[in-house]
Amino acid sequence: xxxxxxxxxxxxxxxxxxxxxxxxxxxxxxxxxxxxxxxxxxxxxxxxxxxxxxxxxxxxxxxxxxxxxxxxxxxxxxxxxxxxxxxxxxxxxxxxxxxxxxxxxxxxxxxxxxxxxxxxxxxxxxxxxxxxxxxxxxxxxxxxxxxxxxxxxxxxxxxxxxxxxxxxxxxxxxxxxxxxxxxxxxxxxxxxxxxxxxxxxxx
Numbered sequence: 001x002x003x004x005x006x007x008x009x010x011x012x013x014x015x016x017x018x019x020x021x022x023x024x025x026x027x028x029x030x031x032x033x034x035x036x037x038x039x040x041x042x043x044x045x046x047x048x049x050x051x052x053x054x055x056x057x058x059x060x061x062x063x064x065x066x067x068x069x070x071x072x073x074x075x076x077x078x079x080x081x082x083x084x085x086x087x088x089x090x091x092x093x094x095x096x097x098x099x100x101x102x103x104x105x106x107x108x109x110x111x112x113x114x115x116x117x118x119x120x121x122x123x124x125x126x127x128x129x130x131x132x133x134x135x136x137x138x139x140x141x142x143x144x145x146x147x148x149x150x151x152x153x154x155x156x157x158x159x160x161x162x163x164x165x166x167x168x169x170x171x172x173x174x175x176x177x178x179x180x181x182x183x184x185x186x187x188x189x190x191x192x193x194x195x196x197x198x199x200x201x202x203x
Contacts, residue, residue: 011036011101013108020131021197023190025170028095031083036097044189045172045181049165052156053180058149067116067123067147069154071203075106078113078125082139094139102138105129112203114155116147124148126155130203134166134196135159152179162203166196 011026019025019038026036054062079102083094105111110131116124124147126140135155142148159167168189172181184192 011097013101013104013110016101016105017110017129017131020129020134020136021193023186023193025136026098026101027093028098029093031092031095033095034097036095039170040186041171042186043183044186045169045176045183046189046192047156047167047169047176047179047181049156049160049167051180052153053178054153055178058146058153061146062150062153067118067144067150069151070115070117071158072106072113074115074122074125075103075111075113075127077122078115078127078141079103079139081122081125081141081143082127084141102127102129114151114158116142116144116151118144118147124151126151128155130164130201132197133164133199133201134168134193135164135203136168137170149179158203159201163199163201164196164203166192168193 016026024038024040027039028036079094079099083092085092102111111127111129113125113127115122123144124142126137126148128135128137140148140151156167169176169181172183
């Protein structure tokens with residue numbers, strides 16, 4: 001981690017995009033923290049798009065279409081869902097400067113959401129940043145079983161259809177590893193990132 005921004009300082013959208021282009025992303029200690037730290041991990045989590053794995057039980061549920069999947073229709077609702085406390089997580093790193101920064105990127109067309117709706121209610125989703133042919137996943141949430149997993153599957157399908165070549169998950173978890181997430185050394189990640197930044201893809 002590098003030095004934080006000054007307390008209460010906003011993250012300019014151009015600075016945020018430049019950070020992503022160099023393999024850096026912001027985080028905060030907690031939702032109440034006024035500072036943001038820049039992070040550049042020694043190992044980076046990615047999901048190789050050609051090796052994305054959908055468990056059989058989830059594939060069956062996707063075919064049943066339990067949710068209405070939407071894109072970019074409720075950014076505020078998605079980031080609010082991602083910031084919610086829940087069982088096993090009593091705090092979040094999504095603080096006010098981060099909310100403002102990604103809202104600004106969303107308005108510029110560099111941040112996108114995948115959303116699961118059921119009976120008119122947002123029940124799951126994810127958001128992330130696009131740059132070149134890369135998608136940088138930021139966070140996801142679910143209020144109904146499998147909602148975030150199904151959003152992830154729809155995200156991967158969309159990225160493959162539209163010419164993206166890098167899906168960055170920042171870190172890996174046991175949950176993401178079930179879908180094919182792997183850790184790669186920083187040098188390898190930066191090579192993949194450089195390739196993904198050449199050319200453009202439309203989300």
